[in-house]
Amino acid sequence: MSIEAKRRGQFQHFHTIQTRWMDNDAYGHVNNVVYYSWFDTVVNQFLIVNQALDIEKSREIGLVIETQCNYLASVAFPDVICAGVTVSKLGNSSVRYEIGIFKNDEDAAAAQGHFVHVYVDRETRRPVQIPEKIRKLLSTLEVSVR
Numbered sequence: 001m002s003i004e005a006k007r008r009g010q011f012q013h014f015h016t017i018q019t020r021w022m023d024n025d026a027y028g029h030v031n032n033v034v035y036y037s038w039f040d041t042v043v044n045q046f047l048i049v050n051q052a053l054d055i056e057k058s059r060e061i062g063l064v065i066e067t068q069c070n071y072l073a074s075v076a077f078p079d080v081i082c083a084g085v086t087v088s089k090l091g092n093s094s095v096r097y098e099i100g101i102f103k104n105d106e107d108a109a110a111a112q113g114h115f116v117h118v119y120v121d122r123e124t125r126r127p128v129q130i131p132e133k134i135r136k137l138l139s140t141l142e143v144s145v146r
Helices: 032-049 131-141
Strands: 012-019 058-070 080-090 094-103 110-120
Touching: 012 032, 012 110, 012 131, 032 058, 032 094, 032 110, 032 131, 058 094
Parallel strands: none
Antiparallel strands: 012 080, 058 110, 080 094, 094 110
């Protein structure tokens, strides 16, 4: 199965991340679990910097229920990562983010995948509607799936 790499132009928000020496594994490249950390970082950085999420006080929080990644090119320390994010589905209580991981100044993704948040009440952990402030912000990232 051949997967075509997404391009930077397919994403609306970007966050730069410096790889660390400890990200490399015994095979000389960034370990696969680090990519999921980058996914989490770009999504939450977007929500926090836009004041839509207070990680300590927000009544509604997004819990990850699904994540997937395809690895297309090797990344290793000291590469600089640019993580791109867009929204492909904005439901009542869930949102699906599409993520692209770009190495240094490359236009083609070195890795890409998705990340799904379901919004829940912080105390009960029961699903709730995405708060209007967050929904409005996420709609700025929304694209139609091609």
